[in-house]
Amino acid sequence: MKTARFHAAVAAVVLLASAPAVWAAPANADAPVTEAELARHIQVLASDAFEGRAPGTEGEDRTIAYVVGEWAKAGLEAVPGSATPWLQPVPFVESQAVGGSARFKVNGRDFAMDKDGIILTGRDASVSMTDVPAIFVGYGIDGAGKVNADVKGKVAIMLFDSAPFGDKLPRYRERRQMLADAGASAVLVIATDALPWAELRENVGGKTVRLADAAPGAPVSGFLSIAGADALLAKAGLGGAAAREAAKSPDYRGAVLPVTADFTAKTNIRSFASNNIVAKLPGAKPDGKAVLFLGHWDHLGICGKEGDADRICNGAVDNASGIAVLIEVAKRLGSGTRPDRDIYFMATTAEEKGLLGAHYFADHPAVPLGDITVALNIDTIAISPRGTPVATIGRGKPAYDAVVRDVATKLGRRLDDDGEADAFIQRQDGWALGAKGVTSLMVGGSFSDMKLLEDFLGSDYHTAADNFSDKIPLGGAAEDADLHVALGRAFADTKRWPGK
Ligand SMILES: [Zn+2]
Incomplete structure (x- = not known):
């Protein structure tokens, strides 16, 4: 908090002294994402009223209303030309x-x-x-x-x-x-x-x-x-x-x-319908390339047996935490200096059924896949404390890796290059886009400390115990949210990133 006030104070002084200096460092204008902001969203999305966010349920309707409401407040818009604004209907059997x-x-x-x-x-x-x-x-x-x-x-x-x-x-x-x-x-x-x-x-x-x-x-x-x-x-x-x-x-x-x-x-x-939620932040100087942020909104729904004390798999960490980060990233990018390129935000359905919403989008893209210069997936992000090094799933393209390294380093983050995180590459939505040639990265601290990740996977993961509580570590998630704001700015900057 102290650092934030210091930055704000510096920015105000610099603004008085010389306006161009502020433009030269727009990332400073983004207020850090706080644990409290993330907690507020997670508490709502993982509440019992959302019934564990199973596709095709009332919990989905509530999730859509909440996410669309927050994204609209952030300044995002429906994707032009979509028959059902904000939503991509996905039919299931x-x-x-x-x-x-x-x-x-x-x-x-x-x-x-x-x-x-x-x-x-x-x-x-x-x-x-x-x-x-x-x-x-x-x-x-x-x-x-x-x-x-x-x-x-x-x-x-x-x-x-x-x-x-x-x-x-x-x-x-x-x-x-x-x-x-x-x-x-x-x-x-x-x-x-x-x-x-x-x-x-x-x-x-x-x-x-x-x-x-x-x-x-x-x-x-x-x-x-x-x-x-x-x-x-x-x-x-x-x-x-x-x-x-x-x-x-x-x-x-x-x-x-x-x-x-x-x-x-x-x-x-039984046939039923569910939805990917898709929104757009129009760029200030669009060049036909775009950044896509995504994370899955769905979870396992009512998963316990009749008579269990808690039958709802609320999915607080998996993946209300990721959606919370997507909301706050949208708010920063929507209100600060407007990025050059269009930035899309997608909350996918049915990840838990096998990345199905992401696969559907990849087969029926609301944005041409060739326009997406990078997809940044956010899943199960509330695992680690502040100061955890940054791992990247989907490394291997030097130009992209250099941007991630540069952005993370400027934020004072250390990099984790041991490649352990790669074991999870097929278990996240980015895989569905990667299979169609879209460079898809998952960046952050959650997949860096394998001990912390294995502890979660071996305990509350995919059980009714993945509830909201003040025990969920949100420091790392808040830091990773700041990292994604900065990554969004870097990849959407036409002077900094060629868009491949
Ligand atoms: Zn899951």
Whole structure:
């Protein structure tokens, strides 16, 4: 606080003495973001009235009203030309398996699969198939990353682990989708020890959400337990161990099994809409390039079981803290010297369902992606105290890294270059934009001290305990907010940053 008053006093004196000096150092005009300002927003967004901010709920309506209200006060505007001002509607489909059965025949004779050996979900409300021929496909892909066998009309039995013959090959979800795209009637993934069966059963029985315009999966998807798969493969004359061994070859083409399957599956399917909140701060001298700030507004909603004392996952740190920072950054940039370039602010939906709001924006950009010179994502920012070094997820482009280093250093921050934070790159919204070629950075102290981060991830994270309280460390978040104000100014400055 003392430093702030000192700066303000200096600015006032300088203003009297020589106005141009103030223009030469506009960043000094930004009042530091305070813990109290952030706390006020977090307290509202993480209050029980917001019901944990699940997409498609009343909690979403309240979140939108609050964020739009604050951004409008900050001087942001709706993106011109948007059919629904301030909002990008995102259509979703939610499914929940409510029952299913599988019957296998090996060489025409009934094979008794252990009832707990298989988990099924249907794509549509009701699925019924008989005599579907089976093929074991190993990893489902060859060394070139292409589907390795003819799976059309078949049940493809696939290994979960990543293929050992290449490190850039798709993971199991993508491989499962590739098999569906290739016409598989069913895809069954063989679980591993890394995928605890009890957890899998619970997840599959729960609700899953996908973008309404995502490619549909196979009519039936599911998992086989290790024991269930081994028993079936052994009966089919292809031992589980031998099958796994053969699949290690990048030229493996699968093994047609003397197995057929009958499936039924019933699924509750519901369509609903949610929204990304998108706003614009028009630049003073726009040059066609733009800065995008983003952070996810959603959280897990009502997550506890009936009868639990606290059933609401309020998501105070994850990610009311990030939205609080986005509000205060917007206020500084909206009221101080107006930046040259347009600056966009986006609060995304359904990050917790797999970065879905960010993926939707990347596929249907409200701003041309090629115009975005940098995207700065803010997630789970209230972890560290003041003085924590600055880590950056998404480093590696020297010109960008130099701006971050320069801006952080000028604010008296130390840099953390050990690269530990990179482990989280796929777990944040910036990944969805990065996949489309937008330089996406996540900058700040939260991902610098791994001990503090692991402590949070191992305790309140994604539980009903992620509540607002005065125990949440907001010093680091306030400092990181100042850092983002300065980063916004630097990347939006046409003389300082070429916009690539
Ligand atoms: Zn989360």
